[in-house]
């Protein structure tokens with residue numbers, strides 16, 4: 001079964017049919033990303049939220065976190081609205097959020113699937129137990145291949161690499177069926193270690209490794225230029241990982257060689273902002289993870305003085321202010337999915353029967 005297919009949204013036809021500006025109905029988002037806190041226990045050299053040259057995160061305030069009461073209200077609304085899934089992500093490190101265990105458990109009790117992105121350094125204790133037992137997936141971002149390289153990328157003590165490895169091993173022993181993946185962020189310094197890390201991760205019980213390209217610029221061409229010297233080497237390494245490591249118990253996914261597809265948004269409205277919006281630690285709702293903490297272009301609304309459900313269902317004009325062909329000249333993780341949806345919605349009704 002495929003984990004990373006971009007066709008999942010086509011299992012929600014009612015939602016697809018409600019997306020256009022002419023639709024009389026607003027439906028709840030299927031999936032929400034919540035950034036509970038902007039604090040982080042690591043300090044990655046390439047973190048797009050802290051890189052001053054990147055548009056992503058440019059207005060982020062590190063001390064922001066969602067107050068406990070507001071988080072309870074958001075959880076209640078998500079349950080009432082029929083949201084299907086919530087993923088916790090950064091800004092900061094979700095496991096730095098003091099109310100993560102309670103929030104995650106409340107979502108589970110309300111029938112919502114949960115997942116989290118994390119650096120894995122704090123993947124232990126009550127919050128880890130909730131995710132291990134009830135989570136659908138947890139994905140740990142990694143880059144180094146040993147203590148010194150990991151410490152260099154993240155400005156952490158050398159022991160942090162073995163701490164994360166130990167947390168991974170212990171998480172798998174907590175029981176439950178949570179799928180544990182690693183996103184290995186490939187850059188010029190670790191390109192020679194791609195296969196080696198895939199092998200190590202399989203040996204310690206990880207279920208899946210996704211090789212992802214380090215994003216270094218808002219421009220597609222500049223990213224291509226950065227990755228050009230290692231592109232073929234990484235291809236060799238990922239292919240070897242697929243051939244030697246992938247089996248029924250271990251998935252290898254090469255996202256690295258698809259970075260190109262995540263630039264050049266050529267359409268005039270964005271379907272995905274109604275499917276997978278982001279709630280930031282600053283209590284703003286953003287169109288997507290690529291525009292989080294962009295106050296000039298990315299904010300759909302604010303939750304300081306209103307409930308999420310009231311904001312969401314109060315008119316659909318807010319979903320059509322961003323014109324991607326004009327406003328999204330940067331990385332867009334949903335670009336290929338948006339293009340598929342536009343093609344689906346643009347199909348001529350008079351010709352649908354001629355399948």
Ligand code: SF4
Pocket residue numbers: 265270271272273287288289290291322324327328331332333334335338
């Ligand atoms: S970056 Fe992509 S997902 Fe975000 S608003 Fe633009 S088109 Fe939509």
